[in-house]
Amino acid sequence: MSGPSKNPTILEKIYAQRRLDVEQAKATPGTSFEDINTYLAMGLAPKLIPLVPRLKTNPSSSSTNPSLSLMAEIKRASPSKGAIAMDTNPAQQALKYAEAGASVISVLTEPTWFKGSLLDMRLVRQAVDQTPNRPAILRKEFIFEEYQIAEARLHGADTVLLIVAMLTHEQLTALYKYSCSLGMEPLVEVNNQTEMMRALELGAKVIGVNNRNLHSFEVDLGTTTKLVDLVKEKDVILCALSGISGPQDVRVYKEQSVHAVLVGEALMRAQDTTTFIRELLEWPA
Numbered sequence: 213m214s215g216p217s218k219n220p221t222i223l224e225k226i227y228a229q230r231r232l233d234v235e236q237a238k239a240t241p242g243t244s245f246e247d248i249n250t251y252l253a254m255g256l257a258p259k260l261i262p263l264v265p266r267l268k269t270n271p272s273s274s275s276t277n278p279s280l281s282l283m284a285e286i287k288r289a290s291p292s293k294g295a296i297a298m299d300t301n302p303a304q305q306a307l308k309y310a311e312a313g314a315s316v317i318s319v320l321t322e323p324t325w326f327k328g329s330l331l332d333m334r335l336v337r338q339a340v341d342q343t344p345n346r347p348a349i350l351r352k353e354f355i356f357e358e359y360q361i362a363e364a365r366l367h368g369a370d371t372v373l374l375i376v377a378m379l380t381h382e383q384l385t386a387l388y389k390y391s392c393s394l395g396m397e398p399l400v401e402v403n404n405q406t407e408m409m410r411a412l413e414l415g416a417k418v419i420g421v422n423n424r425n426l427h428s429f430e431v432d433l434g435t436t437t438k439l440v441d442l443v444k445e446k447d448v449i450l451c452a453l454s455g456i457s458g459p460q461d462v463r464v465y466k467e468q469s470v471h472a473v474l475v476g477e478a479l480m481r482a483q484d485t486t487t488f489i490r491e492l493l494e495w496p497a
């Protein structure tokens with residue numbers, strides 16, 4: 213990301229704060245990059261599952277009319293909405309997501325704007341660890357250094373988010389390769405055609421189109437639709453991210469052969485999570 217601007221966007225503010233947070237973590241005895249690498253070399257990271265096959269399975273995938281897969285998010289708060297569900301317990305919420313059939317559980321680990329943490333992610337992972345066909349765990353973070361990816365793996369992630377808009381070509385390539393070297397196929401996030409071309413050149417197998425513009429907060433569900441043709445006939449799992457709130461949204465994406473949806477706020481606000489998920493995805497009971 214380029215240097216400081218006069219009126220920084222929220223993405224620039226988060227990036228600047230995260231740089232300070234990461235520097236502090238690396239300087240803390242016991243969590244230096246060397247320490248994290250030692251823990252990984254000692255085999256202390258929990259076993260991972262591969263993202264691509266997990267995303268291809270959902271409660272409807274063996275039916276004659278399969279629907280999309282779900283990436284269900286743990287999101288206490290956000291820059292655009294403020295507090296969303298401050299009292300929700302992440303481990304209990306994750307168990308509901310797993311039992312309802314989510315393929316991925318996305319955990320926001322950013323503390324300042326999203327009120328998340330690595331501890332949330334670790335406990336989510338522990339909560340779903342023994343569930344049948346457990347969901348993959350996604351570290352939803354603003355990643356710009358290998359350190360954050362190593363940390364994610366150590367704390368039980370199966371995959372990490374790489375936001376194309378935040379990264380130079382060199383950073384994106386290096387982080388993608390590093391994540392794959394740890395066995396984690398990343399979710400590569402794009403918001404427009406140029407970013408989609410960058411993700412495809414990278415060889416990303418799982419690409420998420422964020423319907424939310426991270427500079428302006430504007431949400432347009434048509435953002436994914438506009439980019440669908442660019443991945444047709446390609447061996448890519450296409451996911452629609454943000455702003456999805458009801459079965460009508462998912463139905464449109466199903467017609468367009470989108471493979472998965474990532475849903476945060478609507479799930480965190482749902483009264484009955486299990487029923488909401490089944491109706492959202494139109495999965496069999």
Ligand SMILES: O=C(O)c1ccccc1NCC(=O)[C@H](O)[C@H](O)COP(=O)(O)O
Nearest residue numbers: 290291292426453454455456475476477
């Ligand atoms: O959600 C925000 O306000 C936000 C602002 C700036 C950067 C990222 C932001 N959200 C991260 C996400 O990508 C969403 O949490 C995720 O896609 C789920 O979105 P939703 O279903 O609309 O909660």
